[in-house]
Amino acid sequence: MAEVIKNRYEFVVLFDVENGNPNGDPDAGNLPRIDPESGYGIVTDVCLKRKIRNYVETVKEDEKGYKIYIKEDVPLNRSDNTAYEYLQTNDKDVKELKKKDPDVDRKIRDFMCRNFFDIRTFGAVMTTFVKAALNCGQVRGPVQLGFARSIDPIVSQEVTITRVAITTEKDAENKSTEMGRKNIVPYGLYRVEGYISANLARKVTGFSEDDLELLWEAIINMFEIDHSAARGKMAVRELIVFKHSKELGDCPAYRLFDAVEVRKNEDVLYPRQYKDYSVIIHEDQIPSTVEVSRKI
Amino acid sequence: MSFGIRVRVWGDYALFSRPEMKVERCSYDIITPSAARGLLEAVYWHPGLRWVIDRVYVMKPIQFTSVRRNEVKSKALGSSALQVMNGADKLLYISSKNEIVQRAAILLKDVEYVIEAHFDMTDQVSGSDNPGKFKDIITRRIRKGECYHTPYFGCREFPANFELFEEDVVCTEYAGEEKDLGYMLYDFDYSDPENIQPMFFRAVLKDGILDVRDCEVVR
Numbered sequence: 001m002a003e004v005i006k007n008r009y010e011f012v013v014l015f016d017v018e019n020g021n022p023n024g025d026p027d028a029g030n031l032p033r034i035d036p037e038s039g040y041g042i043v044t045d046v047c048l049k050r051k052i053r054n055y056v057e058t059v060k061e062d063e064k065g066y067k068i069y070i071k072e073d074v075p076l077n078r079s080d081n082t083a084y085e086y087l088q089t090n091d092k093d094v095k096e097l098k099k100k101d102p103d104v105d106r107k108i109r110d111f112m113c114r115n116f117f118d119i120r121t122f123g124a125v126m127t128t129f130v131k132a133a134l135n136c137g138q139v140r141g142p143v144q145l146g147f148a149r150s151i152d153p154i155v156s157q158e159v160t161i162t163r164v165a166i167t168t169e170k171d172a173e174n175k176s177t178e179m180g181r182k183n184i185v186p187y188g189l190y191r192v193e194g195y196i197s198a199n200l201a202r203k204v205t206g207f208s209e210d211d212l213e214l215l216w217e218a219i220i221n222m223f224e225i226d227h228s229a230a231r232g233k234m235a236v237r238e239l240i241v242f243k244h245s246k247e248l249g250d251c252p253a254y255r256l257f258d259a260v261e262v263r264k265n266e267d268v269l270y271p272r273q274y275k276d277y278s279v280i281i282h283e284d285q286i287p288s289t290v291e292v293s294r295k296i
Numbered sequence: 297m298s299f300g301i302r303v304r305v306w307g308d309y310a311l312f313s314r315p316e317m318k319v320e321r322c323s324y325d326i327i328t329p330s331a332a333r334g335l336l337e338a339v340y341w342h343p344g345l346r347w348v349i350d351r352v353y354v355m356k357p358i359q360f361t362s363v364r365r366n367e368v369k370s371k372a373l374g375s376s377a378l379q380v381m382n383g384a385d386k387l388l389y390i391s392s393k394n395e396i397v398q399r400a401a402i403l404l405k406d407v408e409y410v411i412e413a414h415f416d417m418t419d420q421v422s423g424s425d426n427p428g429k430f431k432d433i434i435t436r437r438i439r440k441g442e443c444y445h446t447p448y449f450g451c452r453e454f455p456a457n458f459e460l461f462e463e464d465v466v467c468t469e470y471a472g473e474e475k476d477l478g479y480m481l482y483d484f485d486y487s488d489p490e491n492i493q494p495m496f497f498r499a500v501l502k503d504g505i506l507d508v509r510d511c512e513v514v515r
Contacts, residue, residue, distance in 0.1 A: 025364065026364045026365075026366065026398050027362065027363075027364040027400060033363075035361070036361070037361075042363075044363065044365055044453070045453040046365055046366070046367075046453075050392075067388075067389070068389065069372065069388070069389050069390060070368060070389065070390050070392050071389045071390070071391055071392065072391070072392050072393055104378070105374075107381070108374055108377045108378055108381060111377060111380075111381045112372065112377050115388075119372075124371075124372045125371045125372065126371065126372040126373075126374055126377065140445065140452070142445070144445070144446050144448070144452050144453075144455065145453065146308070146453055146454065146455050147308070147309065147453060149308075193455070195445075195446040195455060197443075197444065197445035197446065199444045199445060200444075200445050246442070248437065248442035248443065248444070249440075249441060249442045249443065250440065250441075250442075251440060251441045252440075252441025252457065252458070252459065253441065253446060253455070253457065254441075254457040255441065
């Protein structure tokens with residue numbers, strides 16, 4: 001295993017969507033998420049974390065140490081579980097166990113962190129035996145993401161589509177096509193900010209330098225394996241990483257984020273491509289001890 | 297000698313869940329003392345000190361927005377982890393297809409507070425520690441933007457920015473008004489780890505200031 005990370009990091013990711021729906025809002029009939037007051041588009045943190053998990057799962061194929069805890073598929077051999085049910089510890093046994101091995105909580109936690117990339121990175125709530133005081137606790141992962149927001153207000157467009165295949169026999173008697181709807185954003189550039197705490201990596205989950213490289217790789221490629229009819233064309237355009245010289249960091253995060261300016265070019269009325277924006281990093285606002293790198 | 301500090305914290309969103317509306321989460325109108333304590337602990341904490349929140353100044357109008365997300369409904373099972381650890385050959389994961397649930401959350405938008413707090417020394421303090429030292433560490437960290445992990449407003453997806461508030465006068469959003477916010481969570485009583493108890497208090501926002509010094513705590 002590679003060494004645990006020793007520096008605090010902050011990062012800015014810019015990604016765009018072309019004729020697609022980056023993140024549907026279940027509250028609004030799967031329309032792209034939008035801040036109702038300002039019209040800015042939103043992509044939730046959990047949406048992006050899902051993409052990162054999917055990438056790691058695809059690339060590592062359940063390799064030892066890179067398993068993913070929260071998966072999208074259905075467990076195939078759920079029946080196996082019943083075979084092991086007799087192993088299930090009950091309340092009484094747990095108390096017994098706890099007496100014998102006071103460290104059992106920590107051991108379970110470490111075991112989970114060692115095996116699962118997503119628990120090591122984002123954390124997990126692993127509390128079950130609170131009553132019996134066996135509690136592996138809430139593992140807070142070092143990587144923390146906020147909501148992504150579009151640079152300019154977005155417009156979502158409803159596209160009505162038809163299909164010739166009818167679902168039920170009964171419907172087929174009456175009509176020859178069915179109508180459907182797709183909601184797309186013609187173009188949107190989104191920005192998300194993230195934080196990595198070296199302290200949580202060192203003291204809790206053991207998130208290593210190798211994991212960090214994998215995380216960058218996953219962020220850069222998170223949409224490359226996520227193409228679908230709904231998404232349209234999505235791509236990560238920029239991953240700007242701020243590496244602090246210390247575990248605790250060198251300066252407030254907002255100063256680094258403020259130093260990254262993304263603006264629509266002056267002659268552009270309706271942005272429709274990435275070239276319509278300029279990204280400027282104001283190096284003078286960044287302390288010299290913070291190392292800035294553009295990963296794409 | 298006083299060991300109080302004032303920190304200005306701000307961010308785009310916040311969610312201080314009301315315990316009575318926990319499944320479809322709904323935020324309190326303002327930050328709870330326990331969330332404010334957690335925020336400070338993210339910057340600096342030591343077994344030898346205990347943060348006590350004195351006052352919270354509400355700097356921006358209280359506004360809500362809502363977000364619905366797909367969430368998993370189960371937690372990682374300590375028992376299954378233990379079995380696999382001991383060699384059981386089973387699959388260990390949560391299937392988000394089966395365990396999915398949609399939940400709405402009512403969030404606060406565009407929040408800013410000034411938190412006034414002090415710390416008490418606990419009996420776990422070691423010989424070389426003293427309040428002055430702690431105070432220096434805290435102010436240095438806040439000034440330089442250092443933190444143990446990024447502080448957040450209630451949930452980790454709502455990061456909080458922080459800086460030392462060094463002006464004398466705090467101008468709040470609700471000067472000249474009195475708002476009764478009803479009963480709010482004060483904090484948890486962790487003195488008995490087997491039986492952690494929530495504590496509540498009657499929150500009144502006077503001139504935009506929530507004063508929790510000597511407030512009556514209800515269990």
